[in-house]
Amino acid sequence: MSRRSTLGSVLATVAASALLLAGCVPGSQPSPTSTPTGESVSPELEPFYSQVLEWESCGDGMQCATATAPLDWDDPPAGEAELALVRHAATGDRIGSLLVNPGGPGGSGYDFVANSLDFAVGAPLQERFDVVGFDPRGVGRSSAVACYDPAQMDEYLYSLPESPRGSDAWMQEVREARAAFGAACESKTGELLANVDTVSAARDLDLLRAVLGDEKLNYLGFSYGTLLGATFAGLYPEHVGRLVLDGALDPSSSESDVTSAQAVGFERALRAYLENCLTGEECPFSGTADDALAEIAELLASVEASPLRGTDGRQVGADTLITAIIYPLYSQQSWPALDQLFTSVQFGDADLALQLADGYNGRNPDGSYLDNSTEAFSAINCLDYEYQSDVAVMREKAAGIAEAAPIIGPYFGYGDLGCLDWPVPSEAERAPIHAEGAAPILVVGTTGDPATPYEWSVALAEQLDSGVLVTYDGEGHTAYNKSNQCVSDAVERYLIDGVVPEGETNC
Structure with a gap:
């Protein structure tokens, strides 16, 4: 599934946001007491649900705090995990809090809100809601997964196997590399590594809802954030307020189903790019889209056999080139970067391919990494599938x-190798989520979405007993607060006024 759910400039590095300031948790009580929302909870959860957040200014009109959750929700007294929060207070008549998740898994909701509030939500939502970004457990400023230093991460992400793809020797190489990565994660992360699954993060969502003082959860989730939101709805249907799930994942899909659908989705998007490119004068291809696709296949086979070397010494093989290709496909506005990419690679230049792959992987120009999204992505997915x-x-x-x-598909296979030797065995069971009894939930799907194909949004809307589908007929990953006013209007009317579209809405 998608590592990066939002794409600003494919060539820009996002600056680090302001430091998080801590909150506090009162001591435990001997018997159930009321939470900030007046709920009664069990004695072992009461210290968490009754905590009082200490919000402090952290620049640019934002307030920051830290919440504390059980490290293991099945054994709350066993330890704690911290959850980093950033809040932009409602500028007008406040409805309540709106929690926002940008996707991943591994994406920082803290950075999403702190660094790009206007991209995250439109002005009408900023006026009526306290917009709250949070880093899920395992991610960023929250209690986070840690595995490799930058040099080790470079080796892990950019090194080239010595054996032919798909051979027994190649699979052994890949498996050993992934096993070493997992062992490092276990060594540096400790007990948290077993508790970064989506179900645990969804339970954190209910905790955050309560300590923020909301009886019901209002939530905007993109990409993987839709799975997090749907999981919450399945666990706590009675606490569902207004949930928007944009660019949905199908909770019932297996790892191989997800990988296959994404390969098809990115290939469709690549064809759409080529059909558009071939109408212009600067396109690096000629002939038909099929001709161009065949040329791209030859290009991938060529760098698979003879990798290109960048000026910094790193090499570009087929896997890195695939990453460089799919990154601009997340947004139609970034398609011009593909013109430059294919032109440069055709001339044997690896640097732009590395720059685009670095953008996807969160690697800064100085060789450092922006965040721990690679570690969190692996840790969460290895528990979820x-x-x-x-x-x-x-x-x-x-x-x-x-x-x-x-x-694209020949380079997407063998996903099992990534988690086969993960130090924490998965106990996940993929199944539909119905959230019986929940209030209406809005699901937004884009027909040309490469990372979360449209059919997943259709499937989720059908699974949810109260799911309502909004369709955007267009290209790119996710739809709200982008170029289509029809989608933005439907989402904002629902979140602000509770207006649920009648039947299926097509934009």
């Missing part, structure tokens, strides 16, 4: 992905 070790099944699934997406 089931994985198996049967090589014959892996090869069968990889062949199916390659058949479904002949250009």
Whole structure:
């Protein structure tokens, strides 16, 4: 699934945001007491649900605080995890809090709100809600997964296997690299590593709702944030207020289903880019879109066999080139970067490909990394999906992905290897989420979304007993607060006034 749910400039590095200031948690009580919302909770959860956040200014009109959650929700007294929060107070007649998650898994909601408030939510929502960004457990400024230093991360993300893709030796190389990464995560992260699953993060959402003083959760989730929101709705349907799930994941999809659908989605987006490119004068391709796709396939095969070397010494093989290609496909406004990318690679220049791959991977020009999104992405996904070790099944699934997406698919297979030796075994069971009894939930899907294909939004809206689908007929990943006013109006009327679209809405 998507590592990056939002894309500003594909060539810009996001600056680090203001430091988080701490909150506090009162001591535990011997019996259930009321939370800030007047709820009664069990004695072991009372210290968490009755905590009082200490908000302090952290610049640019923002306030910051730290909440504390059980490290293990099945054993609350066993330890604590910190959750970093940033808040932009409502500028007008306040409805309540609106929690925002940008996706990932591993994306920082703290940075999303603190650094790009206007991109995260439109002015009408800023007026009526306290907009709250948060880093889920395992992410960023919250209690976070840690694995590698920058040099080790470079080796992990950009090194090239010595054996032919798909061979037994290649799979062993990949497996050993992933196992070493997992071992480092376990060593540096400790007990938290077993507790960064989406169910635990969804329980944190209910805690945040309560300590923010809201009887119901108002929530805007993008990409992976839709899975987090839907999981919350399944666990706490009675606490669902107004939930918007934009660019949905299908909770019932397996890892291989997700990978195959994304390969197809990115290949569709690549074709859409090429069809647009071929109408202009600066396009690096000629002929038909099929001709251009065949040329891209040859380009990928060429760097797979003979990688290009950048001026900093790093090499660009097929995997890094694929990353560089898919990053601009998240937004139609970034398609011109692909013109430059393909032109440069055709001339043997690796630097722009590395720059784009770095943008996706959160790598800064100085070699440092912006955040821990790679670590968090792996840790969360390895707990959220089931994985198996049967090589014959892996090869069968990889062949199916390659058949479904002949250009991109050959480089998307063998996802099981990434988590097969993860130090914490997954206990996840993928299943539909119905959230019986929940208030209406708005699901937004984009027909040309490459990272969370439209059919996932359709599936989630159908699964949810109260799901209502809004369709954007266009390109790019997610739809709210971008170029389509129809989508923005539908989302904002729902969140502000509770107006639920009648039937399916097409924009």
